[in-house]
Amino acid sequence: GENVEQHPSTLSVQEGDSAVIKCTYSDSASNYFPWYKQELGKRPQLIIDIRSNVGEKKDQRIAVTLNKTAKHFSLHITETQPEDSAVYFCAATTGGGADGLTFGKGTHLIIQP
Amino acid sequence: EAQVTQNPRYLITVTGKKLTVTCSQNMNHEYMSWYRQDPGLGLRQIYYSMNVEVTDKGDVPEGYKVSRKEKRNFPLILESPSPNQTSLYFCASSLQGAVFYEQYFGPGTRLTVT
Secondary structure, three states, rough: OOEEEEEEEEEEEEOOOOEEEEEEEEEOOOOOEEEEEEEOOOEEEEEEEEEEOOOEEEOOOEEEEEEOOOEEEEHHHOOOHHHHHHHEEEEEEEOOOOOOEEEEEEEEEEEEO | OOOEEEOOOOEEEEEOOOOOEEEEEEOOOOOEEEEEOOOOOOEEEEEEEEEOOOEEEEEOOOOOOOOOOOEEEEEEOOOOOOOHEEEEEEEEEOOOOOOOOOEEEEEOOEEEEE
16 A cells, blocks of 8 residues: 655744655555645644646645655745644545545644744 | 534543444535544544445554445444554545545544543
8 A cells, every 4th residue: 555754753943944844655656645734733634735747836835846756745835934833744645446545644843933 | 614523522431332433524525534643653544435335444444343324424433442542533524535635624533542
């Protein structure tokens, strides 16, 4: 089955700086890569996703890049703000028979004032 | 309001006492899924259902059962809970399969098995 590795497990950045979280996946058939944000004590929520036919996608301060050859994808957050502090999960799926998401272990992003 | 609900939100129980965690969605979603979240392990899929009467195992199904008799409900059953099932559980639903459709998560159920 699919295996998703996520790094780093904890990331501390100064407010206003950029943050980058990286994920690698094992199954070359994976074709959908969402990112979920989970604030403390709350449920995960989708913040951005990318499909395998696209190399990059942006939504305001958030962007995701995908390198299918290397089987890795990254989340980029620019001009970080205190409300960006949360745990971020990457995920991957082939959309095949299992049709489920395999999540990375998560990155705790800390925004320092 | 479109939402996924879970009950109970918190549960403390003893080893071997059967329990059910309910999950309900009001968005007419076909796909529903259960995850458990443990520190350092992320979210791991337990079971999923593509539609009514169709369920399948995820990555960590041992010790769990599910049923999908109605489109809106997807209960998680622990026939004989053990301490290693102490975890935070999330139900999720999406319009169709997990591919290309956002999964909406419930508020979570924190289960402690002593």
